[in-house]
Amino acid sequence: MGARLELDRLSYRYPGADDCAVADLSLAVEPGEIIALLGPSGCGKTTTLKLIAGLLESEGDVRLDGRSLRSVPPERRHIAMVFQKGLLFEHMDVEANVGFGLRMRRTLKSQIAPRVHRALDQVQMSDFARRRPLELSGGEQQRVALARALVTEPRVLLLDEPLSALDASLRDDMRELLLHLQRDGGHTTVFVTHDQQEAVRLGDRIGLMFAGRLSMYDEPEAFFERPPTRKIAEFFGATNFLEGEYADGVLRTAIGELKLAARVTPGRRTVVIRPESIRLGNGDNAFSARVLECRYLGTGMQYRFAIGSQTVVARLPADVTLTAGETVALQLPPAALWPID
């Protein structure tokens, strides 16, 4: 079973850099939980993993089950990290790669082989034990790298963009395998990704990072349904922002009055609505909208509408067929309008 991981005000500045790569980052991961660190490239996600692993010397503290890891070198932390490219040792075959950590920690020889084989079995690479890393595909290398980390029975598993180097077709398999192994082994896991879909599908919780700082740390739904800021809403694909003056339960915007389900303090306010929350039809907050543009998305249709001077984007089921120039009734359900800062 994995350990409880706490990051306490972690900060790191690369030598010679002006800005901190990671600034004042605190969060906790419960035992057996898998969390995603999500953010655009260069936001400090990978640096955070290296700080957790002890590969870079940070300010602040990392604690495992309450015990500080300050001045504990990486090899004694029992925190295994899997890098984006797998990074197998090219001068060793697959079996030797997977057994590496056990050999370094001087595990009894008689125990190494069975544990290595079990680990290879878990990632379905048993038939490749004698292969050299260069003879493996990217997906195979990634699985060996995963086995190499799991075999050391880490208290925390760190994954740096584990899926991004893989083809789309391999990605689904690898994701399922990862989830399966993580749940089975109960490893406390932190993974890093720039892909919000991946974060949502894999993570129990998501830590969203911008410029070295943790902007939000919550369950995936919260990022879609209750984004606190416009930046976070945009990162999660929200495109429709409506601004107005709030008073007496309604927001007075350029396109008219909007009823809100959420409680809002009076004043100048912005609300966001996700494209998939917009519906055709009448009711509260219904407006007459002209179709500007339609695009086929495979799983549905995406339309751009003009409501007066405001443009909104909506995703509608594929059986709805509208043509550009047509005018329809469009509803923005009050419950789907979320106020942001």
Next chain:
Amino acid sequence: MSDLDREMGTFLILLRNKIRNVPISIAALLALLPLVPVALWSVSGSWRFPALWPEAWSLRGFRHLAEPGTRFAEALATSLGIAVAVTAASIVVALPAGIAIGAHRFRLRNLVILIVLLPILVPPLAVTLGIHGAFIQLGLADTAVGVILVHLVPAVPYAVLILASVFASRSGEIEATARTLGAAPWQAFLHVTLPQIAPGLAVAALLAFLISWSQYILTVIIGGGSVLTLAMLLFSAASGNDPVVTGALAVVFALPAVTALLLVLRLLRPRVDRAPALDRVRWAPGSN
């Protein structure tokens, strides 16, 4: 954690970054060390044991070189002329070979690389003695042309290696782009390839120049004393016992090496060495 802890941590990290430069500084000092007495002797007037510093300064050594009897001017001109000729010939010979080895895969490529490397792997003395025999018959012995030819033996392999590494790191896609934009092959080479490989070309040229400039034994064997170079003057001075003249000659002899180094550092910012050449070409002992 207290603010004091935090400050201490920051301080320790800073200190470690400073300490990191200590080994390189020591290494650099050791690298300079043998050149210190050379430079000091060249301008010393009197420097008796056990003084650490010349007791009197003078330009006697350099003035001595300027006297006609020393044949210094002649040797300097010969060394320069031969080195320039070797440089030009090396580039002409090595450029096509560098392109072929660096940018193309062909049968027997490893064999070709091995042949090119042979003069580096096998000391050239036997070869030069053999060449001398042949040059006597061809009338090239005791001539500058003969010396230039024999200098090519060590110069060309290094030039080929460097140029091959330059071309190995190029995909050819930029030239392909130029072609789709209407450039003929020669135009693509002239306007796209050449400007981009210029630094590598310059490094190869500098190295060829230095190799020729530094040669002693090859020049002595083939030149037979009729071709007098600076290396030969320095050798006979070093065998004598006037460290002031030796020092002065040595300083002149060191000038191209120092200049070349400054140039190379300018040309190739981060990596400047024979190393990437040997490393990237995947040559014999590491190739597969």
Next chain:
Amino acid sequence: MLAPALVVIGGLFGGGLADALAQSFGWFPALGMHDLELDAWRAVLRDPAILHSLLLTLYVAATTTAISTILAVALALALRGSSARLPMAILHLPITIPYLLAAVGITLLVSQSGLLARVIANLGFIDEPRDFPPLVYDPYAIGIILTYVWKETPFITLITLALLRGAPEELEQVARTLGATRRQCLRHVILPRIMSGLLAAAFVAFAFTFGAFEVPLLLGETSPPTLPVLAWYEYQSLDLADRPTAMAVALIIAIVTGVLAVVLLRLSRRFFNV
């Protein structure tokens, strides 16, 4: 495209080698020598003086290579991640400085009246130059070895640095998170990765010092001379009968390095290639 280079190297190098071989067997038509014979080789292989020279030359080259390689690896590991530009530039200097000049510098530094002896004298340990141990023209060839170490260490260091650059830092980081200490990283991850390139660089240094001429002629004892110096003495001899001997000695140099190159090639293919 390969033709010019192959003609130059094949013609000069191959031709010279063939000519040297022919002359070692006593075949030199220009001087009226037409008989193929093994006399020179027989004499050379039996001559204890030549064996001495061979051993001395091997000693100098092997010692130089070992010291330079060990220093270079240590230095390269220490220099990784160093950002000091000026010292780095200075470190390149010995590579471009001619061997002849290096020998002059080392002499002025470590000879009995050299700078080092002066420093020791000023510290009060010695009074006169002859109290200082002879480090040039000495039986242990210390001056020669010092000169070569000064020249070869930066060369191997820079190659090692390039090799280390080829091994991403993250590879070591992976090893660390899997439980390897710094020392284990070096032993199990870094060294295996750079070994074949390092061997190649060490060999280039060995081959050069084994066959080089200027430094031992300038700094060595006259007896026994190193093989290249011996070959040169024989070649300069007025007696034409010594020519085949000179050629045979010079060829021994080529053969020893050639054989070593083949052995190393095999070894590194077998053990280090991935």
